[in-house]
Amino acid sequence: xxxxxxxxxxxxxxxxxxxxxxxxxxxxxxxxxxxxxxxxxxxxxxxxxxxxxxxxxxxxxxxxxxxxxxxxxxxxxxxxxxxxxxxxxxxxxxxxxxxxxxxxxxxxxxxxxxxxxxxxxxxxxxxxxxxxxxxxxxxxxxxxx
Amino acid sequence: xxxxxxxxxxxxxxxxxxxxxxxxxxxxxxxxxxxxxxxxxxxxxxxxxxxxxxxxxxxxxxxxxxxxxxxxxxxxxxxxxxxxxxxxxxxxxxxxxxxxxxxxxxxxxxxxxxxxxxxxxxxxxxxxxxxxxxxxxxxxxxxxx
Amino acid sequence: xxxxxxxxxxxxxxxxxxxxxxxxxxxxxxxxxxxxxxxxxxxxxxxxxxxxxxxxxxxxxxxxxxxxxxxxxxxxxxxxxxxxxxxxxxxxxxxxxxxxxxxxxxxxxxxxxxxxxxxxxxxxxxxxxxxxxxxxxxxxxxxxx
Amino acid sequence: xxxxxxxxxxxxxxxxxxxxxxxxxxxxxxxxxxxxxxxxxxxxxxxxxxxxxxxxxxxxxxxxxxxxxxxxxxxxxxxxxxxxxxxxxxxxxxxxxxxxxxxxxxxxxxxxxxxxxxxxxxxxxxxxxxxxxxxxxxxxxxxxx
Numbered sequence: 001x002x003x004x005x006x007x008x009x010x011x012x013x014x015x016x017x018x019x020x021x022x023x024x025x026x027x028x029x030x031x032x033x034x035x036x037x038x039x040x041x042x043x044x045x046x047x048x049x050x051x052x053x054x055x056x057x058x059x060x061x062x063x064x065x066x067x068x069x070x071x072x073x074x075x076x077x078x079x080x081x082x083x084x085x086x087x088x089x090x091x092x093x094x095x096x097x098x099x100x101x102x103x104x105x106x107x108x109x110x111x112x113x114x115x116x117x118x119x120x121x122x123x124x125x126x127x128x129x130x131x132x133x134x135x136x137x138x139x140x141x142x143x144x145x
Numbered sequence: 146x147x148x149x150x151x152x153x154x155x156x157x158x159x160x161x162x163x164x165x166x167x168x169x170x171x172x173x174x175x176x177x178x179x180x181x182x183x184x185x186x187x188x189x190x191x192x193x194x195x196x197x198x199x200x201x202x203x204x205x206x207x208x209x210x211x212x213x214x215x216x217x218x219x220x221x222x223x224x225x226x227x228x229x230x231x232x233x234x235x236x237x238x239x240x241x242x243x244x245x246x247x248x249x250x251x252x253x254x255x256x257x258x259x260x261x262x263x264x265x266x267x268x269x270x271x272x273x274x275x276x277x278x279x280x281x282x283x284x285x286x287x288x289x290x
Numbered sequence: 291x292x293x294x295x296x297x298x299x300x301x302x303x304x305x306x307x308x309x310x311x312x313x314x315x316x317x318x319x320x321x322x323x324x325x326x327x328x329x330x331x332x333x334x335x336x337x338x339x340x341x342x343x344x345x346x347x348x349x350x351x352x353x354x355x356x357x358x359x360x361x362x363x364x365x366x367x368x369x370x371x372x373x374x375x376x377x378x379x380x381x382x383x384x385x386x387x388x389x390x391x392x393x394x395x396x397x398x399x400x401x402x403x404x405x406x407x408x409x410x411x412x413x414x415x416x417x418x419x420x421x422x423x424x425x426x427x428x429x430x431x432x433x434x435x
Numbered sequence: 436x437x438x439x440x441x442x443x444x445x446x447x448x449x450x451x452x453x454x455x456x457x458x459x460x461x462x463x464x465x466x467x468x469x470x471x472x473x474x475x476x477x478x479x480x481x482x483x484x485x486x487x488x489x490x491x492x493x494x495x496x497x498x499x500x501x502x503x504x505x506x507x508x509x510x511x512x513x514x515x516x517x518x519x520x521x522x523x524x525x526x527x528x529x530x531x532x533x534x535x536x537x538x539x540x541x542x543x544x545x546x547x548x549x550x551x552x553x554x555x556x557x558x559x560x561x562x563x564x565x566x567x568x569x570x571x572x573x574x575x576x577x578x579x580x
Contacts, residue, residue, distance in 0.1 A: 020478055020489055021320060021471045025313045025369075031211040032180030032311060036456045039177070043455055043515075054455055054514055066176040070215045079315075079489055080478075165333055165344055166326045166467060168460045170514075175456060181311045188310055188370075199310055199369055224344055224460075225333075321501040322470030329467070356466040360505045 006100065007144055010089035014044035015106075018081045028076035034112050035069060038101050041087035042116070045099070049089075051138040052097075060134045063121040064097060071114035083111055091144050095120055095131045151245065152289055155234035159189035160251075163226045173221035179257050180214060183246050186232035187261070190244070194234075196283040197242075205279040208266040209242060216259035228256055236289050240265055240276045296390065297434055300379035304334035305396075308371045318366035324402050325359060328391050331377035332406070335389070339379075341428040342387075350424040353411040354387065361404035373401055381434050385410055385421045441535065442579055445524035449479035450541075453516045463511035469547050470504060473536050476522035477551070480534070484524075486573040487532075495569045498556040499532065506549035518546055526579050530555055530566045 016037060024030035046053035057064050077083060083103050090098040097118045103111040120128040120135070131139075139145065161182060169175035191198035202209055222228060228248050235243040242263045248256040265273040265280070276284075284290065306327060314320035336343035347354050367373060373393050380388040387408045393401040410418040410425070421429075429435065451472060459465035481488035492499050512518060518538050525533040532553045538546040555563040555570070566574075574580065 019471065020474050021314070021322060023315045024311070025315060025317045026208055026210070027315045028210070030311060031214065032177055032184070035177030035180065036454065039455050047515075063171055065171070065173070065218065065221070067218050068216070069176060069218075071213070073210065073212050073214075076210065080482075164326065165329050166459070166465060169456070170458045170460060170462045172460045177456060181309065184310050192370075225337075316498055316500070318500070321504060322467055322474070325467030325470065353461055355461070355463070355508065355511065357508050358506070359466060359508075361503070363500065363502050363504075366500065 005091050007089050007091055007142075010045075010049060010142060010144070012041065012045035012048045012087045013084050014041055014087070015082060015084050016040060018077050018079055018083070020079050023079055026076075028078055031071070031073055034071050034073070034103070034114065037083075037085050037103060037112075038069070038071075038087075038099075038114060038116060041085035041101055042099060044085070045087040045089070049138075049142055051134065051141065056134070060132065061123040062128070062132050062134070063125075064118040065121060066116050067096075067119050068117040069114065070116075071112060073112050074110045075112075077111055082106055089144070090115070091139075095128055095135075097135070150236050152234050152236055152287075155190075155194060155287060155289070157186065157190035157193045157232045158229050159186055159232070160227060160229050161185060163222050163224055163228070165224050168224055171221075173223055176216070176218055179216050179218070179248070179259070182228075182230050182248060182257075183214070183216075183232075183244075183259060183261060186230035186246055187244060189230070190232045190234070194283075194287055196279065196286065201279070205277065206268040207273070207277050207279070208270075209263040210266060211261050212241075212264050213262040214259065215261075216257060218257050219255045220257075222256055227251055234289070235260070236284075240273055240280075242280070295381050297379050297381055297432075300335075300339060300432060300434070302331065302335035302338045302377045303374050304331055304377070305372060305374050306330060308367050308369055308373070310369050313369055316366075318368055321361070321363055324361050324363070324393070324404065327373075327375050327393060327402075328359070328361075328377075328389075328404060328406060331375035331391055332389060334375070335377045335379070339428075339432055341424065341431065346424070350422065351413040352418070352422050352424070353415075354408040355411060356406050357386075357409050358407040359404065360406075361402060363402050364400045365402075367401055372396055379434070380405070381429075385418055385425075387425070440526050442524050442526055442577075445480075445484060445577060445579070447476065447480035447483045447522045448519050449476060449522070450517060450519050451475060453512050453514055453518070455514050458514055461511075463513055466506070466508055469506050469508070469538070469549065472518075472520050472538060472547075473504070473506075473522075473534075473549060473551060476520035476536055477534060479520070480522040480524070484573075484577055486569065486576065491569070495567065496558040497563070497567050497569070498560075499553040500556060501551050502531075502554050503552040504549065505551075506547060508547050509545045510547075512546055517541055524579070525550070526574075530563055530570075532570070 086102040088100045167178045231247040233245045376392040521537040523535045
């Protein structure tokens with residue numbers, strides 16, 4: 001996934017604070033919780049660039065399951081820590097939606113990075129091989145081709 | 146991680162059942178929960194090949210944070226579904242522990258696959274560049290070199 | 291909720307094993323996870339006394355949100371511990387479903403106890419003041435009046 | 436717990452936003468997640484009235500397990516909803532810490548209410564029957580007797 005064009009302007013940054021319930025017995029954020037932080041990033045992205053939020057997708061009748069997730073953990077987060085998820089749209093011609101993520105402390109230290117790929121499932125539950133109309137329109141609206 | 150030797154005999158299989166609380170609004174298992182299934186696989190592996198369970202690692206004084214996780218989601222799981230995590234040790238000479246995972250339905254259908262890499266952190270919280278003694282001994286015990 | 295008749299025969303017991311991801315930084319099961327164990331108990335109950343599983347309720351078109359939950363925590367659970375959830379139906383004439391729970395170690399030690407109350411929401415999302423037909427039939431089937 | 440004196444001034448309010456990963460298949464927040472919202476309330480309380488945050492308690496060497504939790508669910512929360520946890524200290528002479536909670540939408544609608552009780556466990560893991568010094572001092576500092 002490393003050569004596809006990132007669209008410089010299609011980036012969202014959203015801040016979060018680590019909750020006690022997100023810690024594991026080593027007193028650091030349990031690694032599985034980063035899937036949640038990435039998801040928060042996607043949701044914030046979808047609200048900043050309207051048309052891709054969870055509500056929009058539901059309204060379209062399509063599902064967008066995550067089919068691939070990769071995470072590299074660089075430094076631990078602890079209770080009360082604040083961090084910023086940077087979510088960047090990665091453009092592919094195929095019928096899928098890809099994002100790259102970076103999680104950093106407010107001072108800039110990289111905490112984690114990763115990527116997700118989602119595909120489209122139509123209301124009958126079948127994989128869509130071409131991008132649905134709402135996604136084509138979303139791309140046009142935001143100057144992605 | 147794809148060329149390292151898998152040790153054919155160092156494989157554990159453990160079965161689980163999907164819980165209601167693991168579902169997302171699409172009525173399928175939320176993708177972030179697979180980190181939990183992989184972790185269950187590692188724990189079952191550590192019990193089958195004693196010396197690598199969470200209790201063993203704690204007793205050693207070392208931490209083993211996950212530094213890389215990759216998941217490919219092939220088919221959804223729904224409430225009440227049973228599935229089997231197959232956890233296979235992947236041997237590297239470096240000071241890290243790697244596993245490959247496959248999650249399948251009892252009938253064999255592939256649901257997800259992935260991998261994790263863990264490193265060693267000594268009791269002072271520093272990254273260990275050589276394998277700690279307990280891991281060297283574990284490898285010897287199970288014929289891994 | 292303490293005087294309503296418990297139906298001695300309407301009890302399910304289901305066993306579970308504590309997962310690493312359920313621990314909190316004190317190395318014990320995070321207290322919020324008991325809601326999950328109770329839910330597992332309800333689901334196992336619904337499978338033993340068919341007609342009240344999540345699938346049955348979905349098929350009925352009704353929702354059954356939890357409106358009250360009480361938990362008393364008696365002793366901690368740790369990673370790898372096994373425990374048994376005992377879920378007992380508590381009968382009320384009103385349009386609600388109540389359960390009492392006990393979680394015990396295999397040797398009998400009480401770990402937690404509690405109760406939940408659920409109400410019925412019809413497909414339009416409104417609270418039902420009388421028990422829906424599927425619940426009336428379930429009660430008749432199992433000799434509850 | 437309903438007659439103990441609430442200390443009018445010892446109240447914290449903290450706001451949160453519902454995450455996608457907190458939803459259940461009914462598209463509402465899974466009821467077990469309210470334990471997390473209450474915990475967030477306690478943590479925010481401990482930061483506003485210093486001496487009771489998780490870091491303070493850890494530093495004291497004591498544990499403060501939750502031994503009782505009660506929740507009444509009044510109205511559902513959905514993805515993206517914002518809500519406010521109001522956490523109020525309830526004073527008891529005994530060696531325990533009790534809080535009452537209300538979760539409301541920004542417009543005032545009550546979403547849930549509940550309470551928790553925590554006890555003190557000393558560094559040897561035994562229940563403390565008298566309040567530890569750090570809690571006595573905290574009470575004095577904030578005018579609670």
